[in-house]
Amino acid sequence: MNQEPTCRCGFDRHHPWVVEKPRYSPSKWLAVLTGISVIPKTVVVACDQCGFVFEESDDLERRKRMI
Numbered sequence: 001m002n003q004e005p006t007c008r009c010g011f012d013r014h015h016p017w018v019v020e021k022p023r024y025s026p027s028k029w030l031a032v033l034t035g036i037s038v039i040p041k042t043v044v045v046a047c048d049q050c051g052f053v054f055e056e057s058d059d060l061e062r063r064k065r066m067i
């Protein structure tokens with residue numbers, strides 16, 4: 001049982017559909033929508049097709065790269 005986790009589509013985290021995305025807290029969304037750059041609360045590695053989250057990180061350097 002040493003298999004990589006896969007999402008509902010059968011992709012593992014190295015698949016091109018699986019991408020890093022910023023996640024913002026609800027209060028930050030307003031700033032994002034008005035075009036202000038904010039550091040996301042967390043960065044998730046998620047499938048772009050079904051939304052399955054492989055990993056969630058609150059590492060500051062990774063979050064800054066999302067701006």
Ligand SMILES: [Zn+2]
Binds near residue numbers: 007008011049050051
């Ligand atoms: Zn998927």
